[in-house]
Amino acid sequence: MPRQTFSYIACPLPATDAFPNGQTVYRPLVVSRLTAENGKTFLCVSEIDSGADQCVFPTSFAIALGLDPLTMKQQITGGVGSTGNVTHYANLTIEIGNMTDVNGTMSFSSLLTFKAYVGFLAGLESQGIGLLGECGFFENYPVTLDHKNRVFHIG
């Protein structure tokens, strides 16, 4: 697979006591197309996250894909600031790519595809994005994070 290069996405954050002038963080975000085994699909945003053991998404994504958390296998997971997260699992095909413009029409252009057994948990609802973690993603692709130059490479 040829190496694919993506740009970090600038995310401006509001002022806080610790950062009264606000701050801009740069995140390795990609557009992802999720496809369930039933064929249902949609586009979302995911973050490349080597700190995540698995690929995980908000529970609402499972429902949008026609999956029923009540019938899915589950386990308890934990993360920074949260424990006891009920996480439901399903097999997905995940495509990573760019939004491209062809003659003024914006569409998703898939650059790489992999299959993964992914988790869905309510704790990601507030962020509304997926995390592409070690199992399923990093185990299959070498990733280089070049934050200094605000790019990252996959493959």
Added chain:
Amino acid sequence: MAAVAINLSDILKGIPAGAWVAVEQYRVVAYGADMQQVLAEARKRGAREPLILKVPDRQETLFL
């Protein structure tokens, strides 16, 4: 075919913090508090494959 740098801050201007948003063809086609409703509304309005994302909640600044 060129990758598009989508300026989300322009597209999402005026959308309430914490809202789910469906974006297609450089514009918001639906938004609201319920992700399923936003996706359904976007498809009802003819969006073929909208990008679903969420406007950051101003109370949650850093994602750790």
